[in-house]
Every structure is written in structure tokens, then in C-alpha cells.
Amino acid sequence: MPELPEVESVRRTLMPRIQGRRIAKVNAPQNKLIRPSHKAFCKGLPGRRVLGSDRRGKLLMLQLEGGAYLAVHLGMTGQLIMAAHRPQADHVHVTIAFDDGGESLYYRDVRRFGFLAFCPDRAALLAGPLANMGPDALGMEAGLFVERLAGRRVPLKSLLLDQRVLAGVGNIYADEALHRAGLSPLARTAELQSADLLRLNDALQETLAESLARGGSSVKNFVDAQGRPGTFQHAHRVYRRTGQPCPACGASVEKIVLAGRSTHFCPNCQPAPR
């Protein structure tokens, strides 16, 4: 499940292989993944060089010549693959070839929850893929974090998952950060101290940074643009460790469903609010 560290790992491994190259040809038969339309996508990309890249939350944005962008969201199972020939794997939905005849960029997505969007200008990016998306979670300044989360009555984990509040945290890093901070996923920030939220931001920053340093988490089939899996899944403290001992205290990790998501926590280190 690509979250912020995984998307950033893809960005870092992808860019050296496509920066400065000019898109020649696009093949995208599976047009449900394509925005805003198949026609705009296939006509908009060819002829433009890739100038650089950016990321907000889980959204990867390639800056193209002429002020345009190619935005990519990997959804649950999206992969960006650089290869000289179309990969043998199933579910390869999009091909982007370059005019130098070198490796092409392939988009593979088993569950098709992701998307690729051509945005002719920055306004289209802001009105489309970036609409309603909050500030990036990585490196978020403590004051801003507290400002955006404090005083809310929804469960704390729901806030972390809400991309409008902060962008990039998914189910893995929400559970991991809450455990590191010793906070219950069910806590309400209206009833927490600001010190609790500051501790949570520290925990989140540590978790994201450590995962990024290890190439992200490969729980299912995540790989970066070089086809390499991350290794942070071995360092998970609670995520998908139901019934196993909490690394901090040895209590058995529990699982509940919150906001429709499996939620893992230590009942001892993260006691439920009254």
C-alpha cells in the first residue's frame, strides 16, 4: 500500500531515469485510470520533456515542458516500472515511451485504484488531483500539525487518515505513529493536551523518515521504480501484528475496525480514552 514513504521512494528512483527525456508516445487502453479524459491524456503528453518532479502526500507530480503536469496516484497496488520492453506481468495498463528509444515507463496496477492525470497547467493540477488535499505530512512543522488536528471530536486515527487534514498518511503509518506516541487510535484531540499532539507529530516524523530511509514498507507487492521492495515492514511495531507481543511492553497487540480500516494497537501502551 503505497503511502508517503513509498511514493517518495518511487519518485527518487524514477527521476534519474526520466528527467530531461521527451515523451514520444502514450499507450493507455484502460482509460478508467486516465484523467481527465483519454483523449486529453494521449494528446497532451507527447512532445513534452520531463523537467522535474514534486510530491504531495501520496500524489506524485511530474513537471513537464510548457507548464503541464503528469500526476500519478498509485492507489493500493500501483507500480511505476522502467523497462526496455513491456513487462510480462498482468495488469500493465499504461505505457509512456520516450523519443530517445530508451527504457519506457510502464504503469501497472492490479486493483486499478490508482490514476494518471494530465494537467495542462498548474491550475488544472490544483483544481483536480490536488483539490482538497492538505499539507504534506513529511517534515510538517509542529505548530501547523497541532493547529490542524487540535480540538477535533473524531477519532484521532481518522484525522491522520484524512488527506484534507494532512496528506500522505495511510493505514500503516497511522497505526505505527500512534503506537510510538502512546496514543489510542480512539482518542479525541479535543480531550488531549498539546504535548500529546507534539509527541504524535514527533512520532509521525520519525516513522516516516525511518521508513523512507529503508525504501518504504512492502507489505504486499510494493516496489520502487527500480523494482526493489522496501524493508520497513520488518520494523513495524503493531501493523499486522495482531496477537504478537508489543515491542515496548510485551502485551498482545489488538486489532479493531475503525473508519472501516483494520487498526492495530497495544492496549497497554495505548489505553483507550475514558
Added chain:
DNA sequence: GAATACCTGAGC
């Protein structure tokens, strides 16, 4: 707020 839909493969 919760519930459902989207989507497929893994694992029972």
C-alpha cells in the same frame, strides 16, 4: 459520522 462501491488476489 458510518456504510458502500470500486477492484483483484491471497488465504482460508
Added chain:
DNA sequence: GCTCAGGTATTC
């Protein structure tokens, strides 16, 4: 052959 996994949009 059923349930589960979850990022996001949509609906109640």
C-alpha cells in the same frame, strides 16, 4: 467459495 486487504469518492 467466502472473507479480507485499503485509498478514495460517494452516499446516507
